[in-house]
Ligand SMILES: NC(=O)C1=CN([C@@H]2O[C@H](COP(=O)(O)OP(=O)(O)OC[C@H]3O[C@@H](n4cnc5c(N)ncnc54)[C@H](OP(=O)(O)O)[C@@H]3O)[C@@H](O)[C@H]2O)C=CC1
């Protein structure tokens with residue numbers, strides 16, 4: 001399969017390695033300095049483009065890729081609140097194709113299913129309150145992480161006593177803490193920590209007077225994200241529209 005990469009940072013480089021190891025060809029690499037390549041024959045020859053950039057530029061990259069008539073996989077986070085509805089409509093009604101996930105790691109898909117199941121069980125146990133924390137490297141531009149927001153949505157869909165997620169505390173790389181740990185009973189707080197080069201840790205904690213139950217996904221490196229993105233590209237080459245991890249792993253639909 002012919003793959004174009006948009007964004008050649010930590011994820012772009014990891015994806016290149018996995019794609020080559022699975023026999024794919026990288027036909028174009030677009031970074032900040034060669035934006036004109038969106039119009040090149042090489043870029044347009046790609047079966048799928050894989051985009052990992054940042055919250056500010058992701059939407060523009062999607063529009064340029066759609067314009068070039070190339071199918072897209074993207075893991076960029078932090079753009080959904082502003083552009084999510086429009087991009088989804090372009091894919092459900094406008095004939096464009098985007099496979100997006102806040103987290104392509106296979107482990108996070110499993111974790112997400114466990115998270116929803118646990119939230120459903122907790123409807124029977126009102127003594128437990130729930131909160132979430134996410135820890136990432138100091139270069140991360142968005143907070144809470146896209147994965148934390150997706151996991152929070154999974155809890156809100158399944159735990160009747162929670163109506164919305166809210167930003168809790170934010171611990172900056174220098175250790176200073178802003179925000180507040182206070183919230184109302186119907187709110188699910190997400191606390192964010194930025195430290196070192198952490199690839200990504202997500203923890204969901206249920207606390208009662210008697211005990212606590214915590215589930216955690218801890219990415220050891222970026223290979224899991226990259227493998228998932230390449231698997232998604234292989235799927236996207238043969239499918240159309242608004243695609244996501246539940247298309248790749250039907251157990252996520254249960
Ligand atoms: N869904 C998932 O599984 C995962 C998602 N992510 C998300 O992916 C995104 C990227 O992460 P990561 O690779 O770690 O970040 P990096 O900062 O390492 O890489 C992003 C790259 O995109 C480049 N870039 C900036 N603007 C443009 C542009 N307009 N067109 C093309 N390239 C551009 C940057 O260049 P420069 O440095 O010169 O600005 C940089 O090389 C983030 O939003 C992150 O949250 C990350 C890991 C997993």
Ligand SMILES: O=C(O)C1=N[C@H](C(=O)O)C[C@H](O)C1
Pocket residue numbers: 077102103136140141144145146147148199200201
């Ligand atoms: O910025 C990152 O690094 C990551 N971003 C994604 C997110 O916002 O959830 C996925 C992963 O946690 C790494």
